[in-house]
Amino acid sequence: MQPNPDLVRAIANRYAANLRLCLPLRRTSLQLARAVHGNIITFGFQPHAHILNRLIDVYCKSSELDYARQLFDEISEPDKIARTTMVSGYCASGDIALARSVFEETPVSMRDTVMYNAMITGFSHNNDGYSAINLFCKMKHEGFKPDNFTYASVLAGLALVVDDEKQCVQFHAAALKSGAGYITSVSNALVSVYSRCASSPSLLHSARKVFDEIPEKDERSWTTMMTGYVKNGCFDLGKELLEGMDENMKLVAYNAMISGYVNCGLYQEALEMVRRMVSSGIELDEFTYPSVIRACATAGLLQLGKQVHAYVLRREDFSFHFDNSLVSLYYKCGKFDEARAIFEKMPAKDLVSWNALLSGYVSSGHIGEAKLIFKEMKEKNILSLMIMISGLAENGFGEEGLKLFSCMKREGFEPCDYAFSGAIKSCAVLGAYCNGQQFHAQLVKIGFDSSLSAGNALITMYAKCGVVEEARQVFRTMPCLDSVSWNALIAALGQHGHGVEAVDVYEEMLKKGIRPDRITLLTVLTACSHAGLVDQGRKYFDSMETVYCIPPGADHYARLIDLLCRSGKFTDAESVIESLPFKPTAEIWEALLSGCRVHGNMDLGIIAADKLFGLIPEHDGTYMLLSNMYAATGQWEEVARVRKLMRDRGVKKEVACSWIEMETQVHTFLVDDTSHPEADAVYKYLQDLGKEMRRLGYVPDTSFVLHDVESDGHKEDMLTTHSEKIAVAFGLMKLPPGTTIRIFKNLRTCGDCHNFFRFLSRVVQRDIILRDRKRFHHFRNGECSCGNFW
DNA sequence: CTAGGGTTAG
Numbered sequence: 001m002q003p004n005p006d007l008v009r010a011i012a013n014r015y016a017a018n019l020r021l022c023l024p025l026r027r028t029s030l031q032l033a034r035a036v037h038g039n040i041i042t043f044g045f046q047p048h049a050h051i052l053n054r055l056i057d058v059y060c061k062s063s064e065l066d067y068a069r070q071l072f073d074e075i076s077e078p079d080k081i082a083r084t085t086m087v088s089g090y091c092a093s094g095d096i097a098l099a100r101s102v103f104e105e106t107p108v109s110m111r112d113t114v115m116y117n118a119m120i121t122g123f124s125h126n127n128d129g130y131s132a133i134n135l136f137c138k139m140k141h142e143g144f145k146p147d148n149f150t151y152a153s154v155l156a157g158l159a160l161v162v163d164d165e166k167q168c169v170q171f172h173a174a175a176l177k178s179g180a181g182y183i184t185s186v187s188n189a190l191v192s193v194y195s196r197c198a199s200s201p202s203l204l205h206s207a208r209k210v211f212d213e214i215p216e217k218d219e220r221s222w223t224t225m226m227t228g229y230v231k232n233g234c235f236d237l238g239k240e241l242l243e244g245m246d247e248n249m250k251l252v253a254y255n256a257m258i259s260g261y262v263n264c265g266l267y268q269e270a271l272e273m274v275r276r277m278v279s280s281g282i283e284l285d286e287f288t289y290p291s292v293i294r295a296c297a298t299a300g301l302l303q304l305g306k307q308v309h310a311y312v313l314r315r316e317d318f319s320f321h322f323d324n325s326l327v328s329l330y331y332k333c334g335k336f337d338e339a340r341a342i343f344e345k346m347p348a349k350d351l352v353s354w355n356a357l358l359s360g361y362v363s364s365g366h367i368g369e370a371k372l373i374f375k376e377m378k379e380k381n382i383l384s385l386m387i388m389i390s391g392l393a394e395n396g397f398g399e400e401g402l403k404l405f406s407c408m409k410r411e412g413f414e415p416c417d418y419a420f421s422g423a424i425k426s427c428a429v430l431g432a433y434c435n436g437q438q439f440h441a442q443l444v445k446i447g448f449d450s451s452l453s454a455g456n457a458l459i460t461m462y463a464k465c466g467v468v469e470e471a472r473q474v475f476r477t478m479p480c481l482d483s484v485s486w487n488a489l490i491a492a493l494g495q496h497g498h499g500v501e502a503v504d505v506y507e508e509m510l511k512k513g514i515r516p517d518r519i520t521l522l523t524v525l526t527a528c529s530h531a532g533l534v535d536q537g538r539k540y541f542d543s544m545e546t547v548y549c550i551p552p553g554a555d556h557y558a559r560l561i562d563l564l565c566r567s568g569k570f571t572d573a574e575s576v577i578e579s580l581p582f583k584p585t586a587e588i589w590e591a592l593l594s595g596c597r598v599h600g601n602m603d604l605g606i607i608a609a610d611k612l613f614g615l616i617p618e619h620d621g622t623y624m625l626l627s628n629m630y631a632a633t634g635q636w637e638e639v640a641r642v643r644k645l646m647r648d649r650g651v652k653k654e655v656a657c658s659w660i661e662m663e664t665q666v667h668t669f670l671v672d673d674t675s676h677p678e679a680d681a682v683y684k685y686l687q688d689l690g691k692e693m694r695r696l697g698y699v700p701d702t703s704f705v706l707h708d709v710e711s712d713g714h715k716e717d718m719l720t721t722h723s724e725k726i727a728v729a730f731g732l733m734k735l736p737p738g739t740t741i742r743i744f745k746n747l748r749t750c751g752d753c754h755n756f757f758r759f760l761s762r763v764v765q766r767d768i769i770l771r772d773r774k775r776f777h778h779f780r781n782g783e784c785s786c787g788n789f790w
Numbered sequence: 791c792t793a794g795g796g797t798t799a800g
């Protein structure tokens with residue numbers, strides 16, 4: 001039977017009308033759209049443009065962009081409504097590139113204000129404020145008149161990037177002039193612009209003035225003003241505003257307050273807000289729960305978090321944001337299995353879920369698992385990359401970190417300050433000074449040099465590259481500082497033998513009223529230890545519990561023991577170990593053992609080594625320290641015994657290697673390394689240097705040779721081939737006169753090399769910085785910053 | 791066909 005085209009058209013038109021009515025009920029409208037679409041295909045008639053447009057809209061709003069596009073492409077000459085629909089569909093799905101292409105394929109003569117509005121909104125929603133503003137300017141230039149929608153949209157974009165009061169005033173004036181100034185939606189957006197102006201939060205007054213002058217405030221007016229206060233940390237003003245609000249509007253305001261408190265780390269206050277909500281009879285909603293979970297996660301309140309978890313599960317009104325926050329709650333509280341289980345069970349995993357899992361593995365040091373997850377992720381965003389870059393750097397994978405950073409740029413991600421800080425941390429790991437400097441220059445150029453995370457990374461990078469002055473310089477020019485910045489500077493000074501200054505900076509920090517955290521104390525203790533400030537260090541250690549309520553951890557005790565041993569106070573060190581509030585850890589014994597090594601305290605050293613053999617028999621460092629101690633006193637049978645023990649237990653000594661950076665290229669050398677193309681010249685040069693140094697009194701110290709080799713001459717040969725010596729000779733040959741030589745070594749340097757470097761710095765009149773596994777050595781004119789023991 | 795606020799991952 002032949003269908004009656006008129007009848008079919010009539011039915012389709014009816015569907016189209018229904019579609020409009022049913023739009024909010026997504027499922028229903030999508031079903032209707034499919035039916036209409038099916039009829040069109042089955043009966044092959046040409047529907048009216050407005051039916052097709054409506055179909056496209058429904059498909060877009062049901063996230064069926066491919067169907068929408070298919071229909072759109074079938075239209076021979078899509079009208080401006082079809083195009084606008086397609087543009088806003090793509091915008092809403094986040095595909096700004098496709099939206100843009102449809103928009104730009106439309107001739108200007110065919111565009112109208114609505115289409116511009118859709119595109120501007122798209123930019124704003126995709127966090128691209130600049131493009132929103134540019135398009136706004138362009139449309140005016142092309143003669144289109146902005147309307148209320150335009151202003152609301154472009155102001156939303158402006159709010160993302162505004163950093164200067166002039167911009168706020170300019171746009172405000174333009175809106176007023178066009179008559180949109182007192183439209184509620186436009187005013188709401190203006191409130192948001194004023195309160196998000198980066199350079200002056202004082203504009204909150206202007207925001208408040210706009211707010212006060214809104215003739216008909218709606219719920220959004222109140223909550224936007226509230227957000228303005230909260231995002232600027234003005235919680236008291238926020239509370240005051242809350243008082244004046246209608247009861248039925250308070251939910252969103254409470255949610256804003258709670259998330260604001262959590263963002264500032266004020267979780268107690270956040271939870272207090274939740275209590276107030278509950279007591280005034282306002283029901284928490286799906287927006288509240290994730291913030292509450294985050295509060296628990298940052299505060300480490302696992303029990304409370306679990307209770308909220310159970311409570312929300314019973315209520316069944318949660319969104320997937322909730323699951324994502326749970327993943328982070330559990331891993332932050334150290335419950336990796338639970339976190340993983342929640343992730344696996346999630347019905348809908350999105351990018352945030354993957355990033356939560358990734359960051360869980362990264363921040364808990366499970367870098368291997370993190371790498372697997374990262375590989376498995378199909379979709380990644382800038383945050384995924386940032387998490388991974390920082391994670392790699394923080395776990396010592398500097399090269400991989402840098403590789404990922406350049407990969408990120410290749411794939412078109414514009415690195416933000418946090419990504420830069422990951423790259424800079426990678427440079428810190430590698431000691432890649434030139435590379436790090438280049439990043440610093442780029443930061444300045446882009447204007448990220450005021451960033452806290454980048455600044456903190458720079459301090460550490462310069463310190464780890466041995467350039468304390470620059471670390472100090474970065475710190476002193478940073479516009480704002482946090483405890484990480486202070487810790488980084490104190491560490492930088494301490495590492496390089498400026499113990500007294502490190503302590504001064506710590507005192508300065510205290511005077512400024514900044515509370516030290518456990519890392520600060522750890523850093524200060526290290527500085528005291530390196531500078532031999534025993535009494536001071538002791539005083540700081542005691543202040544931890546009594547003044548700052550920070551119970552000292554094993555790491556703090558280890559520093560204390562190190563401090564005592566280095567000044568030869570072994571009895572004190574022993575009594576500290578005896579009175580520990582926990583069972584001594586490997587860290588503690590290691591501190592004792594290396595302290596004993598410095599002073600040749602054999603009896604105590606053997607005890608410490610025995611404990612370490614029991615706790616971490618696979619750790620090569622213990623064997624090396626002990627056999628070095630025996631070698632120093634010529635007890636070669638004992639040396640052999642330790643070496644045999646090591647062999648029997650299958651413990652492999654990590655291969656020593658040193659490296660030097662030259663114009664971003666890194667040259668690496670192993671012990672006895674002859675693989676470098678210029679090895680012959682380097683060895684020759686090394687021999688010449690040796691001769692000259694001996695004339696000045698350098699005597700090779702053969703006690704550092706591990707084997708009991710028969711002839712002393714042979715032993716000296718072995719000493720001269722330690723990797724740091726090869727690296728420094730290479731550096732002296734290649735680097736321009738007068739430049740500081742920076743050498744890096746993966747293990748600790750030996751006493752002979754230390755001595756060698758001292759003499760060398762005098763012979764060649766160059767500053768040499770040697771960074772080994774534990775510490776830095778600055779050699780200048782025969783002296784070393786860390787004194788003449790190593 | 792187009793607008794303005796509150797939720798998760800560093």
